[in-house]
Amino acid sequence: MGEAIEVRNLWYIYPNGVVALKGINLEIRLGEKVAIVGPNGAGKSTLIKHFNGLLKPTKGVVRVFGVDTRKTTVATLARRIGIVFQNPYHQFFSEKVWDEVAFALKNFGFPEETIRHRVTKVLRLFDLYDYADRSPFTLSSGEMRRLAMASILAYDPDIIVFDEPTVGQDRFHKEKIREYIKLLSSQGKTIILVTHDIDFVVEEFDRLIVMSEGRIIADGAPREILYNEEILTKASLILPQIPRLVKYSEIPFLLKHKPLTEDELLIAVLGILRGDGGRC
Amino acid sequence: MLSLVSSVYEIFVFRKKAKLLYNIDPRVKMVQLIVTLIAIALTTNLILQLFIMAYLIAFTVIGADVRRILRSIRTILKMLIMFYIIIYVVNAFPQIVNLNVAFQSLIAIFRFFMLIYSFSLFFTTTQLDDLAQSLCKLKVPYHIAFTLTLSVRFIPTVAKDFLTVYDSQRARGLEMEKGSFLKRVKKFLALLIPVFIVSFLRVDRIAEALESRAFGLVKNRTFLYEVKVGLKDIIFLVVAITPLLTILYLQYYPIYF
Numbered sequence: 406m407g408e409a410i411e412v413r414n415l416w417y418i419y420p421n422g423v424v425a426l427k428g429i430n431l432e433i434r435l436g437e438k439v440a441i442v443g444p445n446g447a448g449k450s451t452l453i454k455h456f457n458g459l460l461k462p463t464k465g466v467v468r469v470f471g472v473d474t475r476k477t478t479v480a481t482l483a484r485r486i487g488i489v490f491q492n493p494y495h496q497f498f499s500e501k502v503w504d505e506v507a508f509a510l511k512n513f514g515f516p517e518e519t520i521r522h523r524v525t526k527v528l529r530l531f532d533l534y535d536y537a538d539r540s541p542f543t544l545s546s547g548e549m550r551r552l553a554m555a556s557i558l559a560y561d562p563d564i565i566v567f568d569e570p571t572v573g574q575d576r577f578h579k580e581k582i583r584e585y586i587k588l589l590s591s592q593g594k595t596i597i598l599v600t601h602d603i604d605f606v607v608e609e610f611d612r613l614i615v616m617s618e619g620r621i622i623a624d625g626a627p628r629e630i631l632y633n634e635e636i637l638t639k640a641s642l643i644l645p646q647i648p649r650l651v652k653y654s655e656i657p658f659l660l661k662h663k664p665l666t667e668d669e670l671l672i673a674v675l676g677i678l679r680g681d682g683g684r685c
Numbered sequence: 686m687l688s689l690v691s692s693v694y695e696i697f698v699f700r701k702k703a704k705l706l707y708n709i710d711p712r713v714k715m716v717q718l719i720v721t722l723i724a725i726a727l728t729t730n731l732i733l734q735l736f737i738m739a740y741l742i743a744f745t746v747i748g749a750d751v752r753r754i755l756r757s758i759r760t761i762l763k764m765l766i767m768f769y770i771i772i773y774v775v776n777a778f779p780q781i782v783n784l785n786v787a788f789q790s791l792i793a794i795f796r797f798f799m800l801i802y803s804f805s806l807f808f809t810t811t812q813l814d815d816l817a818q819s820l821c822k823l824k825v826p827y828h829i830a831f832t833l834t835l836s837v838r839f840i841p842t843v844a845k846d847f848l849t850v851y852d853s854q855r856a857r858g859l860e861m862e863k864g865s866f867l868k869r870v871k872k873f874l875a876l877l878i879p880v881f882i883v884s885f886l887r888v889d890r891i892a893e894a895l896e897s898r899a900f901g902l903v904k905n906r907t908f909l910y911e912v913k914v915g916l917k918d919i920i921f922l923v924v925a926i927t928p929l930l931t932i933l934y935l936q937y938y939p940i941y942f
Contacts, residue, residue, distance in 0.1 A: 420691060420756060459852045479855045488856045494886065495846070496853040498878035508875070512858030542882065556857065 408471075409435045409564055409595045410456055415465035417451055425451040427619040428465070435563070438586070438596045440606035440627075443616035444641040449599045452616070453566050456597070457482040469564075484513055487562035491569040493553040497541040502533060502552060505541050509560045527559045531585075547578045554585065564595040571602045583609060603645045607631065607665045615640045632663045690851075694844040695757035696805045697837060699812050705748030706810040710918045711819040714807055717925045721803045724929045725796055728936050731788075734795055740928050741802055749810050757805045762798065769794045813838050815912050827906045835891075843884055850879045 412431040418424050425448045433439055441449050454460040455467045458474040467474045469482055490496060499505040503524055510520045528534040531551040536544060541552055550570065557565065567586075571579050586609060590596055600606060606613060606627060613630045615623040623636045630636055631648050644652065647670050651659045658677055664670040701707060706714070721737070728734050745754050772790045777783040813834040820830035854875050855861075861872055895901075 421695070422752070454852065457856055459855060478860070480858045480860045483856050483858045488853075490849075490853045490856070492849075492883075494883050495849045495879055496857070497882070498875050508859075509857035512860070560858075 407435045409433050409437070409469070411466075411468040411471075412452075412455070413466045413468075415452075415455065415467060416463045417448075417455070417460060418463045425619055426455075429619075429621055431614070431621065431624070433564075433595060433597065435595055436590075436593050437612060438590055438598075438610045439612045439614060440598045440600060440610040441614045441616060442600060442603060442606065442640065442642060444601075446618075447616040447640070448619040449616055450568060453488060453568065453597065453599055456564070456566060457486045457488055480512070483509075483562075484560070485562055486564040486566065487557035487560065488566040489554050489557050489568060489570065491572060493541075493546075493549040496553060496556070497549070500540060501538050502528070502541050502544070503537040505552060506556045506559050509556060513560055515560070523559050523561070527555045530558075531555045546573060547575075550574065550578075551581075554582075558589070562594075564597065565589060566597040566599070568599045569601070570598070571600060571605050579605060601642075603631065603642055607645055607647075615642070617641075628663050628665055631665065632660075690844045690847050692757050692760040694841045694848075695753060695809075697808055697840040697844075699809065700750075700753070701812070702750050702810075704750065704810075705921075706744065706806070707748070708917075709748075709810075709921050710912055710914045711811050711816045712823065712912075712914060713918045713922045713925075714811060715819070716922060718803055718807045720926045720929045722800065724932050725799045725803070727933060729792070730936060730939075731792055731795070733932050733936055734792065734799070736932055737799060737929070738795075738802075740932075741799065741806065744925070745806060749806055753809055754802075754805055757809065758798075758802060761801055765794050765798050768797075808837070818908050818912050821906065822912070827904075828901050831900075839884075839887075842887070843880065846883050847876065847880050850876050850883075853879075 410431070410433040412429050415426050415429040415431075416424070417426040427448075429448075429452060441452065443449050451460060455462060455474060456469060458469075458477065458479045461475050469486060472482070474482060497505055499508060506524045506527060507520050510523060515523070524537075525534070528537055531554065533548065533552055533555060536548065541549065544552060554567075554570070567582075570582050574582065583605070586596055586598070590609075598606065598610065610627060613623070613625065613627045614621055615630060615636055617640045622639055623630045623633070631645055632651075634644070634652075636642075637644055645665070647664055647666060650670070651664060656677070659670075659673055662669075662673050664673050721741070724737055725734075728737065745751055769790055772793065773783075773787055776790060777786040780786075816837075817827075817830045817834040820833065821827050859872060859875055861869060861876075864872065
């Protein structure tokens with residue numbers, strides 16, 4: 406896998422003097438699924454805004470597919486890296502759902518035929534095709550969020566960043582988002598997810614980056630990080646359900662194997678019951 | 686555009702500092718602001734205007750956060766320089782050099798700059814809750830005082846919304862810098878419409894939140910922390926308005942100017 410994003414000693418100071426990022430070093434490879442977690446004000450959103458050049462480093466370098474973000478435009482970077490922002494209201498302005506999805510495609514100068522094809526495809530994928538002629542503002546919040554995703558995925562970027570996609574979503578829609586992420590990942594896309602929702606990331610993500618006060622305090626496999634109470638406390642994160650259960654059970658076998666999901670826990674418990682040392 | 690929005694944001698956001706102006710009663714600062722505005726409006730002499738500017742700078746250094754004030758006026762200053770050039774070119778045309786027009790344009794722009802500076806100094810050092818309370822003490826009905834301060838409070842919020850919308854549209858490939866004037870105006874709608882929608886939705890939510898907490902039920906409202914005019918405020922007022930009154934006196938009864 407090639408390198409998609411490379412961040413070297415990144416510092417960012419806002420015009421009001423707030424130091425948001427303090428020496429971030431990071432590499433994200435093509436096709437990777439990475440979740441960035443941390444408390445409010447940790448610098449997560451500031452970091453992702455560097456990926457498509459919305460913010461330029463105060464110090465350090467950010468390279469996307471080898472291109473220094475300081476030396477190119479946001480539009481050029483946006484073609485390869487799409488960010489789905491948290492609040493859909495901050496981007497909708499078109500009269501119709503169709504136009505909203507076509508907006509980015511038109512900005513990037515796609516031919517009319519391709520625009521028609523891509524908009525149709527993505528609206529069908531997100532179950533929004535029937536609403537194509539409706540105003541985006543008449544949609545429900547879940548539909549709006551899907552529309553926000555559709556408007557980014559329509560131009561098929563190589564890297565997709567989701568900023569808090571599960572906020573305000575019920576279980577059904579969370580599952581839907583999980584499915585979209587799976588689908589995109591199966592197509593070889595690089596997925597970066599910024600979230601507070603630890604339970605959402607445990608199943609799907611191979612790599613977890615924990616941020617606190619503008620620094621990366623942990624970067625590794627979710628299994629290792631989510632069982633490290635020191636890191637979780639430092640990042641004000643709540644222990645996910647299964648690790649919490651395992652911790653309270655104080656069963657050495659479970660503590661050793663660190664199950665993350667219900668299925669893994671079940672296999673481990675069955676293993677103990679059978680006495681064959683079930684594997685996670 | 687972006688830096689102008691950031692400047693507006695800086696002007697209207699209050700951040701408490703342990704400096705003189707932050708601890709002065711808002712009513713006293715309102716009187717100071719009004720006298721300053723009168724002095725700015727009535728002085729036509731550049732030297733007297735420079736004195737007013739020196740007065741404002743002195744108060745900034747003594748009682749306010751210098752860096753914040755500088756940040757808030759930086760972009761506005763750049764814009765005013767641009768306006769100055771436009772005013773000069775329009776008025777001096779067809780001449781290229783006209784010292785009289787250059788001087789008059791300078792006075793007009795300088796006056797405008799001082800107005801913005803004065804408001805910036807007032808709003809960056811005044812907590813809006815205290816301002817609302819002060820207005821109530823000046824017999825302004827609470828719902829009017831609250832509405833006034835609420836509108837000021839939401840200026841930075843709308844500015845922040847604008848920046849967020851700008852980012853999310855740029856992330857979808859919108860390039861404001863490219864295209865003809867008409868195309869740019871059309872592109873600007875992609876920024877304005879979401880900002881309006883978000884603002885209207887917010888207004889609706891705030892109205893509901895206020896009503897559900899019985900806003901306006903009691904006519905005579907009390908406050909947990911009362912603002913009071915003390916000796917310190919009176920001394921401040923005397924010290925603050927004396928130079929301005931002197932400047933106004935010199936405008937009409939010039940001694941050296």
